[in-house]
Amino acid sequence: MIRALHRWPGLLALALVTILALSGAALSVFPAAERIAAPQPETGLTVAGLADRIQTVYPGVEQIRRSPSGRITAYWFDQGAPGAAVIDPATGEGVASADPNQAERWLTNLHRSLFLGDGGRIAMAAGAAAMLVLSLSGAALVARRTGGWRHWFARLRGPLAGRLHVEIARIAVVGLVLSSTTALWMTASTFDLLPDGGAIPAMPTEVSGATGFAPGQMATLRQTPIAELRELSFPYPGDATDVFTLKTDRGTGYLDQGTGALLAWADLTGWERVSETIYMLHTGQGAATLGLVLGLMALGVPAMGATGVLVWLAGLRGRPRIRGNQPAGRAETILLVGSEGGSTWGFAATLHAALTQAGQSVHVGPMSGFAPESYANAQRIILLAATYGDGAAPASAKGFLDRLNACDRAADIPIAVLGFGDRSFPAYCAYAESVATAAEAKGWPELLAFDTIDRQSPQDFARWGRALGDALGIELELSHRPVQPQTTTLTLVSRRDYGAEVQAPTAILRFALPRVALWQRLLGGGFARFQTGDLIGILPEGGTVPRLYSLASGRRDGFIEIVVKKHPGGLCSGQLTALEPGDTVSAFLRPNPGFRPGRSRAPLILIGAGTGIGPLAGFVRGNTRRRPIHLFFGMRHPDSDFFYGEEFPGWQDEGRVSRLVTAVSRGARPHYVQDALRSEATQVAELIRNGARVMVCGGRDMAAGVAEALAEILAPAGLTPAVLKAEGRYVEDVY
Template sequence: MRRFHGFAGLAGLALATFMAVTGFVLSLQPLLDAVTTAPVGDAPSVAELAGLVAEQVPGVERLARSASGQLVAYAFDGTARSADIVDPTTGGVIGTYAPSAFFTFFTELHRSLFLDWAGHGAAGIASLGILALSLSGIGLLVRKMGGWRQLLARVRGTGPQRLHTSLARAAVIALLLTAATGTYMSAAYFELVASSDSAFSFPPAGEGAVPAPIASLEGLASLPLSELRELVFPAADDASDVFSVTTATGQGYIDQATGAFLSFTPNSIWQQVYEFIYLLHTGQGAPLLAALLGLGALAVPTLAATGAAIWWLRRRAMPRIAHNQPPREADTVILVGSESGSTWGFAADLHKALSAAGHRVHIAAMNELRPAYPRASRLFVLAATYGDGAAPASARQFLGRLKALASRPAFAVLGFGDRSFPQFCAYASQVEAALAAHGLRPLLPICGIDRQSSADFAAWGRSVSEAIGAELTLTHIPPRPRTTSFVLDERTLYGVEVQAPVALLRFAVPKRRSGLPAWLGGHDHRQFEAGDLVGILPPGTDIPRYYSIASSSREGLMEICVRKQAGGLCSEFLHGLAPGDAIEAFIRPNPDFRPERSRRPLILIGAGAGIAPLAGFVRSNRRRPIHLFFGARDPGSDFLYRDEFQEALAEGRLTSLTTAFSRVLGGGYVQDRLLDEAGALRDLVRSGAQIMVCGGRDMANGVREAIDACLMPLGLSVQDLKREGLYLEDAY
């Protein structure tokens, strides 16, 4: 489905965008009509009105009423033809009718591109394309979000992914409606559906008696004006000619002497269907619908651009594999289940290392599992997880194909995921269980890589080395953005007295701009928000360490808190910095860890150096009540941001500050304070509060348990809040 969605999307991009833009322009017409058409007061009956018009418009031949209620009288006075807008109450001429050349042009452009049937065909294909994209997009979204119920949950992912998903979610109903109705109208044009044409019959001749006054004609008097579509007057010099009337429900003829209906042909069911679909597609006479459809159409160019960007970024992330062995020759097989393409980078590194060690290695997507690998003695499966534990794109068919596998190589499964998701490496676990059930012998127990960690991958490489008895060095670093130099401006040290040194470092933001624009998935190193990550490369290493940023680039500085870890290469390097020293670093946006835009309360829970991004949120807060829980060791030593928080409390940017210090008498952990404040927390959650947690993994787990305990009486859990995007974690 993803492949179809991507391919059809790219192929039809230009056409769909064209149809959407012209469609948007046309959606303005009903809105304009609604504004310019005079509201109908106490309208007379069709008979009265026709009489009034006949008196005031000499030589009137027909009276047409548009969907917006506008009445136009067409006349021929013997020398000149005229078309006038008439007042529905008085029948008097209001002005000359001139159809808008602008909308006429766009209507034709939208319907047929001025290419007659070929253009109609292209328009039909575009409709069908948008319909297929909307449906496959919904399918993808359901899978990505982990089910129908989560369809409206918070979107995760990169900039273009989030924009694409959010926009599509808002516009999809309108797009489905436009595309489905457009497709039907095209099918009707090519006569692929039952004909909606009214059957034509020549009008019957009237009695030819002396015509009665128009206002007295019963057939016309019985007709409400709102039902009228068109009224054709009989020829002036022909007593046997008849009134021809088209209404919302059919078409008939009325004798001009007796006023009786000579015949009436009701619309066929297919004609009614077509008219309804025409109304849904054009919104003519229904300005609200037109506005909805217009807004939906307006989303299409952006959806096309972001869709193309996602496709291109995914494609770019695929590495080229050198010396890939055919499956029959290989002694080692690597299968890759990747969603975004990032897993391929790790797999390529494994392929390179194994090849260098003298193995004949075949690498392929998991979907390309063969029935047999005659020479293979080892199988490595590297699998990401998609959404709520589903197979990633390149592995969807794997479990089905596994049933046919005849070979029995020893296997090792490596999962890729994010520990902050509940289903960490869930799909990889499924694969491991299925391989074991199929009778394959495990070479290594399953292992998980958290957030593309190079360190996790290198560690797994060492286990593989031991298991296969060959020296492998796995050093894959996910394709990293180019680094920029940040110069240290200021350094403050905390926590030395309590054996937990934390350095608060402030770097100047560099002046130079680089990379792709943000909406195409690139990012500017000068632009970041509190909560984004900075990847820092200590000298002599290629493996970045990530720190949460406490400041926003608008402040002109990049601020982080670094806890010194014994033997930690990067933290020791950073602690050793003096003002004026430079580091090599890059910004990694972390859009999933940001407070939502709202006025509802925000609960921030942090411990130690994990307070950094939370302090940033408090600093930029203007209107939300923020309740901050902070855990440290000793208020006299490692109370980071103490003065800043006091100031924020005084200024109202912070509503409450609750601290927990573990090294003082009667102290405790931040979890304990949460349990103390359970009642207050419940009230906050009930009023829609969002919770954000930052700190070490143990602390995050402890906080989760504490919050679960607090929420129990509400029948809620952290899991429920996470689904709504109301519980965000940044744990390390």
Template sequence: MIRALHRWPGLLAAVVLLVLGLSGAALSVFPAAERLSAPQAEAGQSVADLVGKIAGAYPTVEQIRRAPSGKITAYWFEGGTPMAAVIDPATGQGVASADPNAVERWLTNLHRSFFLDDAGRLVMASGAGAMLILSLSGAWLIARRAGGWRRWCAPMRGAGPARWHAEMARVASVGLLLSAGTALWMTASTFDLLPDGEAQPGFPASVSGAHGVALADLDLIGSLAVTDLRSFTYPYPGDASDVFTLKTDAGSGYIDQGTGALLAWADATPWQRVSETIYMLHTGQGASVLGLALGLIALAIPGLAGTGLAVWLSGRGARGFRSAPAAQAETIVLVGSEGGSTRGFAETLARALGAAGQPVHVAPMSAFAPKSYGRAKRILILAATYGDGVAPASAKAFLDRLAALPAAPKAPLAVLGFGDRSFPAYCAYAAEVATAAEAKGWQELLPLATVDRQSPQDFHRWGVALGQILGVDLVLSHAPRSPRTTPLELIERRDYGAEVQAPTAILRFALPRASLWQRLRGRGFGRFVAGDLIGVVPEGASVPRFYSLASATRDGFVEIVVRKQPGGLCSGQLMALQPGDRVRAFLRRNPGFHAGRDRAPLILIGAGTGIGPLAGFVRANARRRPMHLFFGMRHAASDFLYGEDLAHWQAEGRLTRLITAASRGARPHYVQDALRADAAELTRLIQAGARIMVCGGREMAAGVSAALGEILAPAGLSPVLLKAEGRYVEDIY
């Protein structure tokens, strides 16, 4: 029983464990390197002294942070541009860039989530769970083999892989147990399965309204050692109602900027201290020597995986089914898929060809390697299109590999595109592939064909044509996989647009709850932010329609904006919903249209239902990041979506400016007209590092791009250049 419990988690999670171990070992070096390289505050230096020196060097400083390693970072604005630097506490001067280490960030994303956001976090958590089981069961097996726990360090008998496996496990098991346990704790905390535990002082109901207190005279920070500091945040410039925020090892509080009085304070809770200790044990932040030790132990994972597999194979014998290798296949099927649905069509095609006696090799388009296709008689590409005509995740490297070839493959090519005709860039990537293949001189087996909305009929017709070319009776009967959905219950709706014959509604659904077990199985509704998508599967259809989210998990509800489209099946059903009714939906990430967490100003531009995610960005802007919203509508009296909310958010400081344009009325005005009228300020913001986010219809987006091109040309900028820098993103339909 214990041996089986030890064996199967190791076999099933081997790859994840290898990634966890190797990336964890590499990451363990960074806390020690930061500790050695960061200037350290001398014993006895006070926060008041540090604050004074930094303010002298950077008068517009907004925040000072001290990391567990002792590294001190200051943040400020210079000419409207956000700046940051690592500070020497002895002088208050910047001595190094505060930009995150690109290698460390890449490794961290790999280690935490396999670059797959919440789904990847769950995969890695399952790996940590497997490691926990392996550590516990392995320790029990070692103790049994050694003759009891008291003989843990006794010499081992035996030889070969089994001996090496046991010896390495004996050394590494305690460290791996610690790493796995702390990883699971941190994952549970990330998914809000554990209480936050951090004590937050209540924001003061009243302040003096004055400003300009001399920080050097404050006893609170004068007696506080820099080594106890977490962060010190200044009030928002010009806001007399704001306060200083102080966070220390002991707790956090607010200080009046006019009198220096401590307005509120909350001590760190025991739960918070436990959470911070676990974070330290897992990451090595604040305990670099321990981190290096755990990193060294993690390097044992590849050895354990190899010797463990060798032990299993020696006792069982390697058996199992293998699909046709690329070198032996007569038909190569390459798949470009984002969500996995196109992969399902490829599997149906491979099974049908296999039944007709054709050896088939199926691979992602990014794995395109013609030199490996020694017996290939044909190459079939099934390519979906992601977003505004770009390559899906599994095909990003294909065109580069094709361009690098000295000549086209000898086997003829057929390209089949998958898409949705309701989107402007219908099968655009498949068309780009076909065009590139033609330019390369690649022989055509079949002309470019398309499958609209996962149509089994379109796929079947293409299969018939392919079968005629091959001389076989090829019947492609594919049933699209229905996406796994969650019921959403409507709790509130706000209606607009009836007066201008454009019925539109803001629909708010209750946030569905999912257990950890459901999340581990990939079910239920995961974490999301504004700008992500929900796919709604209308009754009587199998293909979902996607809507941009105007809310985040933290808001406690799921919100979208829907306009009724003439003859639209999904929009018609959504617009007919009343509170208490339900619809089935699923979540899809859209990381290319997230506001991000930096402090660069945002220029939000939208029209009609495109206001949805933009309103979600403003709603989530608790940090008062500068946001400038340009919103186009038909008539302010009928379809001013989120009108009251926007006014409220502007009063709270979440929205810096709101500029509206109404296309109907005495003076028709479009959103691009509003942009031109604000040309000088837009140019200033963009030169200062602002990002542009556009959401709405394709025609509106084209008009906005043209207007911004005119506005920015005198400054030597353009939408194309900003897009290349990642500072101009669109979510258009």
């Protein structure tokens, strides 16, 4: 519901809100510019002294005004001709034209009414209302994505457009709520929808009838500082019954022109003060710095609009369209999805279609939107949960466990948890398992025992579907056909072969960058953007599940490179290692934002073995800032599988890698990468104590050995790999 409330006003009112924000940002500059340009009075100058100086220069002065910026303007008649000027309070003389700034007037009319009068004002008010809805719903979505309000500034992951959208929103949302709320107040005031609330003193009926008392001698004006003045109006020449009218920040009063006596006074009401404060907050008049800050925040609107559209389009591509999706409050079955790359949504669509065909009413949504209090008719909750990294929540399940644990008591709705993963990874379905454990600990009834789907297996899914059908008392056949991502054709340009001597044939394959269409550059599709450590997916001929390889290059390198070892009977590795320059292969890109070195200047400790050197060598190649990198690389024999051995001497000379430590497992004394770490224990411990980031890539057995070795090395310092992982300083890409 919140997501729809955020999406559709944003898409429908994008142009209007953008005009509103950009014109408002431009207008925020004028109060600051006026403040800088306005001549400022000396300390202690009163309204009496100012009026005396201006009247000396312009005897026919009729009115003196002071704007919130401090600019003083005088209006007069000279031999029947009107005049006006910006006044220097030190001399009382005009120093600049009082004519309004035409650019400011044009922008103000655009901002208020689109040059369309009252109809335009209503349209811009609708834009302000849309901005308020977007700001509030967006804030709720940010809190949901980060895992709660307490984690408002938590680190983000995911596609660039989505991260930019949230990063801008986290900073700008306060200003946008303030600007849109004050705009709606001012519109309501313009159309007399709010009470006036003003107090104006009654015009005095008894005056002295005398004239000519100098303003500079009037006690009230002598007691009023310039900083409080808003307006001083002089009596009409020759009219002995007219009076001076004084308006200040405190109120309004009338002064006798013959005696200078204060005839009547009315303080500003509380309502007037509130209205003036709202005007100041919205326009920046009287608070130029605040106005500039709000203007800068308003510039986030077009940026969020562009990134929001990109996120919406990516969502359309990443999720299958689910027809007949029921509202959560009316559905019998609540089907929630935790997915990182989007494939789990496809299984949810298959399950939704089958349950709907069997007569069930089903609602499908993200796990991050878990809200049991709104499931009025729910008879069961089914959770399809993938796992990110080493057991973390995937993107669409962020904050689910916090929401589950925050429930006062478990609802009487049975839950089934189905995990999706790959058994070759050490944290196989770890997040889904933690969800099942948490639900059981909270006392939620169990609809089905926890189960898993390995490598998106349609057979496993069909087996689980039959078990679900038995639990529901219906026949349920789930025939899932995974939707394969769109692929791009890559052409091999070169290869380097290693490992034949140790019966482990391996190749470094370099492909040419494919041509990228304009829409891919704008939306980040295809291979328009990628970094070292991202994943390239290749679907082997005759296979149904793509094989993922870590990239050893980034877009800036000008090529696509992977390191592939041929496995006995390996369908994909066999095809890849058989490629010759000029041959092609179909591939797709999958971001891997959790395996990035980051922009910090802290040292990097890179640890890998075998083909795991691929992304690590890519990080070294891209280290143009000369960040300290300490690389530990395990191989079988330096004469057979020292991958990138030709490049490392040059990289060392250029300062891209500070130290290279190798471990040879097939030599006279077998030495593994974890042994190399132990032999450098003192330096490794010191680097980590000083903030180094550890990145591990390779087989899971190697990764387990590395974690064990680091636990021994760090124990004297009171650190563990688990602590480093929690701090974001220990990341793995293992297989």
